[in-house]
Amino acid sequence: MPAIAPNILALDFDGVLCDGLIEYFQTAWRTYCQIWSPSSLTPPDDMAPIFYRLRPVIEVGWEMPVLIRALVLAIPEEKILQEWPSVAQQILLEDNLSAGDIGVKLDSLRDEWIETDLETWLGLHRFYPSVVEKMRSLLADSSVQPIIVTTKEGRFVRQLLQQQQIEMRDEWIIGKECKRPKHQILRELIEASNKDAVSLWFIEDRLKTLQSVQQQPDLNQVRLYLADWGYNTAIARESVRNDERIKLLSLSQFAQDFDNWP
Numbered sequence: 001m002p003a004i005a006p007n008i009l010a011l012d013f014d015g016v017l018c019d020g021l022i023e024y025f026q027t028a029w030r031t032y033c034q035i036w037s038p039s040s041l042t043p044p045d046d047m048a049p050i051f052y053r054l055r056p057v058i059e060v061g062w063e064m065p066v067l068i069r070a071l072v073l074a075i076p077e078e079k080i081l082q083e084w085p086s087v088a089q090q091i092l093l094e095d096n097l098s099a100g101d102i103g104v105k106l107d108s109l110r111d112e113w114i115e116t117d118l119e120t121w122l123g124l125h126r127f128y129p130s131v132v133e134k135m136r137s138l139l140a141d142s143s144v145q146p147i148i149v150t151t152k153e154g155r156f157v158r159q160l161l162q163q164q165q166i167e168m169r170d171e172w173i174i175g176k177e178c179k180r181p182k183h184q185i186l187r188e189l190i191e192a193s194n195k196d197a198v199s200l201w202f203i204e205d206r207l208k209t210l211q212s213v214q215q216q217p218d219l220n221q222v223r224l225y226l227a228d229w230g231y232n233t234a235i236a237r238e239s240v241r242n243d244e245r246i247k248l249l250s251l252s253q254f255a256q257d258f259d260n261w262p
Contacts, residue, residue: 004258004259005143005144005199005258005259006144006199006200006201006223006258007143007144007145007193007198007199007200008144008145008147008189008190008193008198008199008200008201009138009144009145009146009147009200009201009203010147010148010149010185010186010189010200010201010202010203011146011147011148011149011202011203012148012149012150012203012204012205012206012209012227012230013148013150013152013157014150014151014152014205014230014231015205015206015227015229015230015231015232016128016203016204016205016227016230017127017128017131017135017148018125018126018127018128018131018160019125019126019127019128020124020125020126021052021055022124022125023121023124023125024051024055024058024064025043025047025048025051025052026124027064027106027109027110027113028051028064028065028067028068028106029043029047029065029068030109030113031064031065031102031105031106031109032065032068032069032072034105034109035065035097035102035105036069036072036095038072043068047068047071050071050077051067051068051071053077054067054071054077054080054081055231056081056206056231056232056233056236057080057081057084058231059151059206059208059209060099060103060151060176061103061106061107061151061152061153061176062099062100062102062103062106063084063088063099064106065102065106066088066091066092066102067080067088069091069095070087070088070091073091075087081233107153110153110156114156114159118159122159122160122163125160127160127164128229128251129251130251130252130254130255131251131254131255132164132166133255134254134255135161135164135166136166139166139167139168145172146168146172147172147173147174147189148168148172148173148174148175149174149182149185149186149202150173150174150175150176151175151176152175152176153175153176153177154170154173154174154175154176154177155175156175157173157175158170158173161173181212182202182204182209182212182213183212183213183215183216183219186200186202186213186219186222187216187218187219190219190222198221199221199223200221200222200223201222201223201224201225201258202222202223202224202225203225203227203249203254204224204225204226204227204230205226205227205229205230205231205232206230206231206232207226207232207236207239207240207246210224210225210226210246211246214245214246223247224245224246224247225246225247225248225249225261225262226240226246226247226248226249227249227251227254228248228249228250228251229250229251247261247262248262249261249262
């Protein structure tokens with residue numbers, strides 16, 4: 001292990017390890033069709049690229065079909081980027097929908113898709129370059145414990161990792177089903193560690209999530225990294241360039257030894 005290295009490396013999944021934009025859009029569109037019953041079941045040609053650009057606003061799966069609804073309603077991109085929580089809640093209110101119900105529909109649709117056509121579903125995901133090799137290296141190093149902390153359902157994460165012959169114990173994949181904010185999960189990981197001095201590093205592509213950790217006084221020792229290759233905006237990346245705590249991490253740095261990280 002390098003002189004500077006974590007005992008625990010906590011990693012987000014979507015936007016850090018895996019690029020699932022194509023699957024997100026297709027699943028979101030299918031769910032949208034199930035809820036809003038559009039006249040055509042084929043999405044407009046220009047919708048997917050706009051969805052990809054706006055993906056950084058999405059925190060939880062139920063928001064994906066709601067984002068498509070916002071695009072159908074021609075809500076300006078700038079308004080979505082700046083005011084997404086209120087835009088999403090307004091859509092739920094106007095259509096008398098609940099986030100929980102939408103989430104159940106989306107997850108059920110994914111489950112059915114995986115059960116009936118797993119190969120196609122898996123094929124819509126791409127692990128970022130060098131990520132698979134890095135994960136295998138981390139799992140072979142007993143001094144560093146990689147833990148995936150994600151708002152994606154854990155079972156979907158396992159399917160994708162297994163496709164790459166990456167086997168992780170169930171307790172090392174903490175998904176949406178745990179129903180706790182990520183800063184609380186990091187706190188629990190530290191408390192559960194049997195090491196005298198725990199060094200925990202956290203890589204995330206969502207700036208607001210890192211900022212929520214930053215606001216926890218008892219987590220001051222956690223190193224925070226914003227993955228610049230993930231689902232975030234140029235404004236978010238620029239905002240941390242001089243941040244004392246949150247460091248911008250490139251994909252090439254991620255692949256290197258910890259000594260070479262910011």
